[in-house]
Amino acid sequence: MTYALVTLTIHGMALSLPAPAEPPLSQPSGRGGAALQRVRSALPEEMRARLRSARELDRTLRDEEEEHPPLATAVPALDRLLDGGLPRGHLVELVGGRTSGRFSALLTTLAAATSVGESAALVDLGDALDPAAAVALGVDLERLLWVRPTDLKEALAGTEMLIGAGFALVVLDLGAPPVRGGRGVEAGWLRLARSARAHGSALLVGSPYRVSGTVAAAVLKAGRPRALWQGGEGSPWLLGGLSARIEVEKHRRRLPGQSEGLDLVAADAPPVVKPAAPPAPRTAELPAAEHTWEPLRAVGGG
Amino acid sequence: MSPDRIACVSLPLFPLAARLRSEPELSREALVVVEGNGNAARVVAGNRLARSAGIKAGLTLPQARALCPKLVARSRDEECERAAQEALLEVAERFSPRVEDTGEGTAFLDVNGIEHHFKGDSPELDLGRSLIAAAEAEGLPARLGIASSKLAARIAAGLPDSPVVVPPGQEAEILAPLPLARLSPEVEIAETLERWGVRSIGDFAKLPQSRVASRLGKSGRDLHATARGIDPRPIIPREPPPTFNEGMNLEWPLLSLEPFLFVGRAALERLCQRLEACGLACVRLELGLRLEPDGHQTRSLDLPAPTRDVKTLLTLVRLDLEARPPGAPVVGFTFTAHPDRPREAQLSLYGPAALSPDKLATTLARLFALLGPGRVGSPRLVDGHRPERFALVEFTPPPPPEVRRAPRPGRGLLAVRVLRPPVALEVLTREPAGTTEDEPPVEVRPVVTAENEKRPKIEGAVRVASGPWGLEDGWWSEAPADRADREYWDVELTTGGIYRLYRDRESGEWFADGIYD
Numbered sequence: 001m002t003y004a005l006v007t008l009t010i011h012g013m014a015l016s017l018p019a020p021a022e023p024p025l026s027q028p029s030g031r032g033g034a035a036l037q038r039v040r041s042a043l044p045e046e047m048r049a050r051l052r053s054a055r056e057l058d059r060t061l062r063d064e065e066e067e068h069p070p071l072a073t074a075v076p077a078l079d080r081l082l083d084g085g086l087p088r089g090h091l092v093e094l095v096g097g098r099t100s101g102r103f104s105a106l107l108t109t110l111a112a113a114t115s116v117g118e119s120a121a122l123v124d125l126g127d128a129l130d131p132a133a134a135v136a137l138g139v140d141l142e143r144l145l146w147v148r149p150t151d152l153k154e155a156l157a158g159t160e161m162l163i164g165a166g167f168a169l170v171v172l173d174l175g176a177p178p179v180r181g182g183r184g185v186e187a188g189w190l191r192l193a194r195s196a197r198a199h200g201s202a203l204l205v206g207s208p209y210r211v212s213g214t215v216a217a218a219v220l221k222a223g224r225p226r227a228l229w230q231g232g233e234g235s236p237w238l239l240g241g242l243s244a245r246i247e248v249e250k251h252r253r254r255l256p257g258q259s260e261g262l263d264l265v266a267a268d269a270p271p272v273v274k275p276a277a278p279p280a281p282r283t284a285e286l287p288a289a290e291h292t293w294e295p296l297r298a299v300g301g302g
Numbered sequence: 303m304s305p306d307r308i309a310c311v312s313l314p315l316f317p318l319a320a321r322l323r324s325e326p327e328l329s330r331e332a333l334v335v336v337e338g339n340g341n342a343a344r345v346v347a348g349n350r351l352a353r354s355a356g357i358k359a360g361l362t363l364p365q366a367r368a369l370c371p372k373l374v375a376r377s378r379d380e381e382c383e384r385a386a387q388e389a390l391l392e393v394a395e396r397f398s399p400r401v402e403d404t405g406e407g408t409a410f411l412d413v414n415g416i417e418h419h420f421k422g423d424s425p426e427l428d429l430g431r432s433l434i435a436a437a438e439a440e441g442l443p444a445r446l447g448i449a450s451s452k453l454a455a456r457i458a459a460g461l462p463d464s465p466v467v468v469p470p471g472q473e474a475e476i477l478a479p480l481p482l483a484r485l486s487p488e489v490e491i492a493e494t495l496e497r498w499g500v501r502s503i504g505d506f507a508k509l510p511q512s513r514v515a516s517r518l519g520k521s522g523r524d525l526h527a528t529a530r531g532i533d534p535r536p537i538i539p540r541e542p543p544p545t546f547n548e549g550m551n552l553e554w555p556l557l558s559l560e561p562f563l564f565v566g567r568a569a570l571e572r573l574c575q576r577l578e579a580c581g582l583a584c585v586r587l588e589l590g591l592r593l594e595p596d597g598h599q600t601r602s603l604d605l606p607a608p609t610r611d612v613k614t615l616l617t618l619v620r621l622d623l624e625a626r627p628p629g630a631p632v633v634g635f636t637f638t639a640h641p642d643r644p645r646e647a648q649l650s651l652y653g654p655a656a657l658s659p660d661k662l663a664t665t666l667a668r669l670f671a672l673l674g675p676g677r678v679g680s681p682r683l684v685d686g687h688r689p690e691r692f693a694l695v696e697f698t699p700p701p702p703p704e705v706r707r708a709p710r711p712g713r714g715l716l717a718v719r720v721l722r723p724p725v726a727l728e729v730l731t732r733e734p735a736g737t738t739e740d741e742p743p744v745e746v747r748p749v750v751t752a753e754n755e756k757r758p759k760i761e762g763a764v765r766v767a768s769g770p771w772g773l774e775d776g777w778w779s780e781a782p783a784d785r786a787d788r789e790y791w792d793v794e795l796t797t798g799g800i801y802r803l804y805r806d807r808e809s810g811e812w813f814a815d816g817i818y819d
Contacts (some may be wrong), residue, residue, distance in 0.1 A: 075714035098799040103819035104717040117702035118654045128719040130816075131681040131692050136476075137715050141681050145697045147669060148677040158569070158669055165665035166657050176719060176758040176817055227794045229766055239769040239792045239800065242716050242818065264716035266818070276806040 061252070064089070071169055071202045074112035074138075075105045077260035083253065086169070086202040091193040093205045093212045094246075096222030098176055101244040101262045103128065104137070105222065106171050106206045111138035111171045118168040121145040125155045126175020136149060136267050151182025156188045163192070163201045170196075173206040173248040186213040193217075212247070222262060241265040307426070307470075308537060309448045310455035311394055311412040314387070316407030317378050318347035320386035322377070324550055325443040325566070331374045336363050381549035381636060383407075385572070386442065388547065392576055393444075393542065397429060399537040408459075410452055410539050430465025440575065449473050451533030457484065473531030478504025487525050503529045546572040546582075549636030550786060553704060555594045556632045559623055566635065567616050568598045573608040573639050582641035583608035583663065587615055589622070592634035599628055606670050606678060606696055607663035608642040612771055613663060617671035645698075654702040666697060685774045688786050689802075690722055690815060716818055718802060724813035725757045727803065742767040743793055743803060746812070760814050762797030773804070792818070 029233050034055070040048050052060070054090030058209060070085035078094075079085050086092055086109070106122075113120040115138060131141060138170075147162070149155040155172060162170045193215040196203040205212060210219060228240040247259040313319040317335040322328060332351040336343040356369035367373050391409050394401045402414035413429060420428040430446045437444035446465040447458025454473035457480060458466040468476050474531045478483075479501045482495060494517075502505050507529040515523040527533075549570040556562045577583055585608045591599045603618045645659030662701040677692030726749040731741040747761045748754045770793035776784040788804040795801065802816035 103719045108712040115710040127722045130720045146681045197331045267715045
């Protein structure tokens with residue numbers, strides 16, 4: 001009886017997209033290797049090249065990573081959890097509800113890519129981009145293509161076109177719920193993932209709930225947000241920022257549940273023309289003890 | 303000094319050749335092109351199958367049908383002929399910068415110095431073969447003759463075994479056996495020569511020059527020189543046209559979209575082929591429709607980047623026709639492409655990979671076709687204070703840096719997800735509205751409308767409210783839509799989420815225009 005871990009990778013069966021070129025198979029060794037060889041010899045010729053041991057698959061992926069270094073996101077939490085950034089040729093899904101820091105992370109990723117001269121595209125299903133906010137985050141607008149679809153079907157079709165055009169980074173944001181067009185079918189996401197693989201693009205999908213099924217190379221979840229407020233005790237309240245955590249839901253090299261902190265500072269938005277007069281007391285709903293910290297602190301849970 | 307060398311490229315049976323270029327599937331049928339209406343229509347030209355059935359030019363259509371019952375007849379089509387002529391000139395311009403357009407499927411080329419491009423033993427013959435092959439690739443069965451004068455080149459083009467090269471000085475020998483009518487003499491001169499018994503060009507050329515001049519005058523002298531192969535007419539090069547046209551007059555009026563797209567696709571394919579041959583792409587496409595009984599309609603489609611992608615152009619045409627139907631049966635159409643140079647880019651060896659300009663242009667056009675105008679582009683800032691403001695411009699990314707550089711560290715800023723348009727809210731304040739200034743919101747809930755059903759649901763008690771922040775913009779404008787007088791609040795709800803709310807000071811209504819995310 002063998003306990004060799006055999007991974008069957010089936011490429012190009014579900015879709016009409018061409019399968020990527022497979023590297024030549026090495027000669028497996030050891031007990032597991034002998035079992036693998038037996039399984040291979042029992043398979044038809046055309047299936048042999050698609051059967052790999054976990055070790056072979058891991059080596060192939062490592063070689064790919066060395067050849068195509070990941071795209072840094074400039075979000076420390078994301079870069080740490082993704083081992084340096086977004087893997088090129090793969091779909092990464094970042095799930096996050098309202099006020100989870102998801103949109104800020106997506107824009108910061110776009111800023112990082114455009115700052116090094118890569119062309120990037122944002123497929124913005126929620127039509128949520130504020131160009132002024134993007135500039136404040138460091139996005140080079142000249143290198144950013146903004147696509148504003150009206151439903152998920154258009155968004156998926158547009159994303160596939162952009163990947164085919166050779167954009168190094170394509171960010172698809174599904175907006176705040178309810179998503180126009182639902183979740184889409186898994187075959188659509190599989191098609192996108194395979195297209196990204198064929199063209200070597202990094203595809204980052206931001207969604208309020210998990211949509212891509214099993215096709216994402218990594219799934220991260222932004223959650224546990226806490227608003228950070230400044231002020232109180234007679235002085236006006238000011239939004240200081242947001243503290244959240246990004247947690248691994250699925251990753252090849254990380255266990256689910258590993259997490260990193262995401263700290264965001266509020267920018268000068270909305271544009272302030274004149275500060276208003278000191279506001280009337282409006283902290284009655286909050287316990288008094290929670291209004292004492294200075295200069296930046298969380299009020300309650302998210 | 304060596305004599306000028308001129309090539310003449312011509313399409314025999316031009317009306318038929320132009321028709322077959324537009325409808326190549328008819329080449330398998332016995333086909334004639336007719337001029338005139340009804341039973342009075344006369345055959346202008348017929349293909350080989352029709353000719354083998356005994357059909358000749360000049361027969362009436364009923365006579366032709368009597369000879370060949372399965373005959374397919376098409377009327378002469380100016381649009382097809384114009385497009386075929388333009389295509390012929392474009393093919394000629396690939397071989398020579400000086401091309402004269404003489405119409406009716408004929409063009410002259412200046413081929414002096416062609417030996418620099420064709421290095422074989424007979425460069426002119428090689429040129430002729432190449433040009434004929436290029437014309438055939440465009441669906442044009444061309445013939446070619448090269449000589450030292452226009453007349454001789456034209457006559458050489460009409461000889462079998464094309465291409466025919468007439469060596470310098472032998473023009474008179476080519477012309478000699480031809481009937482005198484090929485020189486198109488004036489009627490009086492033709493009658494005089496007829497009385498003299500002169501039948502061929504060769505007979506006329508043998509007459510003494512001085513005698514001809516004294517008896518027939520200046521016109522006779524010029525005609526005599528032409529008969530001896532002397533044709534001093536120079537090539538008059540044409541100006542390249544600013545646009546490219548392809549079109550067709552339809553046999554039957556079209557009432558639905560699909561058949562139109564079927565014939566339109568073929569025309570667009572020809573148009574894009576011609577653009578590609580000239581190294582150009584289409585930046586604006588105009589569609590002219592001739593409507594029954596005598597209407598005309600023109601529509602213009604601006605593209606975000608020059609493209610030659612037929613599928614994209616056809617999708618744009620379909621979307622436009624679906625959005626604005628012509629309103630009457632279509633009896634003819636013309637596509638006019640306004641050309642522009644496709645984008646070019648220099649690839650870097652060490653920097654980030656640049657986008658392929660061709661692929662990018664096609665992708666932009668396809669996105670434009672998928673999403674419609676105003677939904678694809680590069681965002682830009684707009685002066686003003688309203689957070690929902692933005693502008694979209696054409697996406698033309700600058701070239702990437704020559705050397706890859708490290709990314710800038712993130713600024714760690716909290717971004718706002720803009721809600722376009724703002725979500726209308728009902729807001730409870732501690733005091734009734736208008737009682738005091740700057741009364742903070744205590745509880746919010748969405749206004750119940752069909753529109754709000756599809757928008758993010760913003761509902762709950764306010765945990766913390768920060769504000770108000772005044773915003774006044776466009777106060778100088780008389781249009782209410784341009785003015786904004788708002789009072790902004792940042793609120794955190796007990797149900798989760800930090801929102802940016804504002805109260806319109808003019809109407810007193812509340813809206814949410816952003817989510818901190």
